[in-house]
Amino acid sequence: MIKEIFSKPKKKKYATIPSESSKTDVPEGVMTKCSNCKKIMYTKELQKNLKVCLNCGFHLPMTGYERLSSLLDEDTFTEMNQDMKTGNPLNFPGYEDKIAGDQKKTNMNEAVVTGTGEINGIKVVIAVMDSSFRMGSMGSVVGEKITLAIEKADELSLPFIIFTASGGARMQEGVLSLMQMAKTSTALKKFSDNGGLYITVMTHPTTGGVSASFASLGDFNFAEPGALIGFAGRRIIEQTIGEKLPEDFQTSEFLLKHGQLDAVIPRLEMKEKLHLVLEMHQAGGDSEW
Template structure:
């Protein structure tokens, strides 16, 4: 007995594997880990905070429906052109299979939701891109829906607001996708010449042909904190100019510092900021 008291117990070489009875199942989706600060929080609390991290302020990805619900007055939003569907004009292999998978995953027909609604009592046309659908890439239907929303704003004499989130032009549609840059830009020019107010809000990421066309053509250009905004990728630029770029290159803060944005606005303050812009520029719903 004394020997047992003074003898060190041997450590187990391998950890004990808990039985199925000992495991506690945590429902999927109940917790969310922030990719920036690595803190874990309840998903419900994150959603209540407009998907802005409670610890570091990181802006998590927001769906088009969530953004519309967070900004527009209840019951005021009417969707436009929901039934426009993508075709496969170039017969690109497996393209329609991928489109169908994204429809099921996102419950959207395309990478942008357009419509008319009210913010702060002011009616406006809006286009909200959703990165869950083909990474928000710009194809023929995306360009057509945005163009129609701009034209609707012009016909109704109301402002046009767009939230961008895109990886750029959709390669499966080739030059038909690139043509949307010119089409949307021309529509915005006609709308602007008629006195229309254009507000663009760039979210993470806004890149490629989208950043080089309608995303950057607002009378007022805003962005969410930390959003990646740029045309070509960082690595391509560094290889081309043979120089190392700053760490914050192509972030919203970098663009703001160099005069390419009017403001970087937290999602928590976005509704108030938009209400102020609309109040200043379109009192009573008429052009100033």
């Protein structure tokens, strides 16, 4: 059933790409270069295309709030626990300054945004990780916000959706960071036992302790195209096993081919596909799909 839903991606019409000469005498921020194909494009056109390259289809990073805006119906998002802030439990040198710098740069208090909203009229609890804040690393506040969001979904009997983007556990918080793997997983088990629907969407990158815990526990595990997904780094694995790994190793496409994902969904189709899954869940599986 799921393969039928996601097997025929729609063809997209991309906007015209400006020439290299258009870079000259252009105010900062007007143009953006794709980090994959290096083409220059108008930033406004790129944003309209949800930060998917107009030339090669590469998925550029989105902030947490940009992601929410692209997915949720207008004026339906209510943020939860937005005032929670990280302390410095291990008195790690310089940690507080780094957190303060990221808070100023991203206008976020932590690396995840959580809340309730609607996708084509279906209410959900949603969490979105943001790699621009400490590389989306999972500290105690990130784990706590995600756990509280799971518990809210359980309380309201709503589906829970998470978009992951993380370099893994946050080393400045030591074992307190690693504990979040067990805490979030336990909350998800209780949620599942109560019949809750849990959907994960892994975006670039989803690695380390995040990939080994809540990112891989969905009833449906999806990913964006080209996302790096894995636990240990490529070089470490190659040195450990003494073998060269495939070029596409730890990409979302590689994981899909080996049965570790249910689908790879282009960003421009994400809202529609998530809505289909939510509709199926509401209908108890008795849908035409």
